[in-house]
Amino acid sequence: MSWSIITTPPDALPPRPMTMRAQSIPPRHHFPDHAHDWHQLVYAIEGVLTVSTIGQTFITSPDQAAWLPTGVPHRVGSLLGAEFRSLWIATEAGSALPRAPTVLAVSPLLKALIVEAAAIEGQGDPDGYGGRVVTLILDQLRRAPALPAALPWPREGRLAALCEALYLDPADERSAADWARELGLSSRTLTRRFEAEIGAPLRSWKRRLRLFRAIELLNGGMSVTQTAMELGYGSASAFIFAFKAEMGASPHAHARQNSRRGKPAIDFPVHPARAIAHTPRAPES
Structure with missing residues (x-):
């Protein structure tokens, strides 16, 4: 299925020092390629975003946000829909933040502050409360x-x-050879292209995907047993074993640790091939 384009605001004003934009992104919608004269934090309080910058495309969960410095071409969208929060930050106000696109961990406190900033956006600030939230x-x-x-x-x-x-459908068990036939490619071509673009074999990426989806489903309130079935595990115990092997803690313990410490639910290494600069072609912000 194709993706639909979301029109960007034609009358955007520079942030002084921060502007919050809140909107719902429907499934399979994205913003066209563009850049800003200010920094941007791309974040979804609910749902998953697809973010493309120069040289890489990735998806982020509500535990993660994409930091896009001034002038960086990008696009953002969502496969299943998301509650999108876009923080536009003046260049000078974000001078201490990364100078290259970066994925940042979002703590419970930061998420709460973003939600509050969206709630008070556009209101007067006679007592300076809005300014303190921005700070x-x-x-x-x-x-x-x-x-x-x-x-x-x-x-x-x-x-x-x-x-x-x-x-x-993370429970799909088709092999690389099966997918190659489905997509009209040879098995060797599919394997080579996937590793060149993603930096990992399809089998390894599927394992990462299941872990990503597990965090997403558990954070959404799904039980361990339901999550195990959704991901294609034969039993809850098999899912718990696999989760502990990857994350070093059970699903419940990991969620408690992240809630206390404000740590990211999941992070993955960047493959060197991902650093090659080129113009990406995938959903946007």
């Missing part, structure tokens, strides 16, 4: 841990169709 957000962003990467994602074409299908 706290900037402080939290400066303290936010940078993650090596979110879940890598193909930019376009048949590989993107493959990953979308697996995201929608």
Whole structure:
């Protein structure tokens, strides 16, 4: 299925020092390629975003946000829909923040501040409360841990169709050879293209995807047993074993740890091939 374009605001004013935009992104919608004369924090309080910048495309969960410095071309969208929060931050106000696109961990406090900033956006600020919220957000962003990467994602074409299908049905057990036939490629071509673009074999990426989806489903209130079935595990115990092997803690313990410490639910390493600069082609902000 194709993606639809969301029109960007034609009368955007520079942030002084921060502007909050809140909107719902429908499924399979994205913003066209563009850049800003200010910094942007791309974040979803609910749902998952697909973010493309120069040289990489990835998806982020509500535990993660994408920091996009001034002038960086990008696009953002959502496969299943998301509650999007876009923080536009003046260049000078974000001078202490990363100078390259970065995935940041979002703590419970930072998420709460973003929700509050959206609630009071556009209101008067006679007692300076809004300004204090902005100051706290900037402080939290400066303290936010940078993650090596979110879940890598193909930019376009048949590989993107493959990953979308697996995201929608992580229990799908088809092999690389099966998918190659489905997509009209040789098994060798599919394997080579996937590793070149994603930086990992399809089997490894599927394992990462299941972990990403597990965090997403558990954070959404789904039980461990339901999550195990949704991801295609034969039993809850098999899911718990696999989760502990990857994360070092049970699903419940990991959620408690992240809630207390404000740590990211998941992070993945960037493959060196991902650093090659080129113009990406996948959903946008």
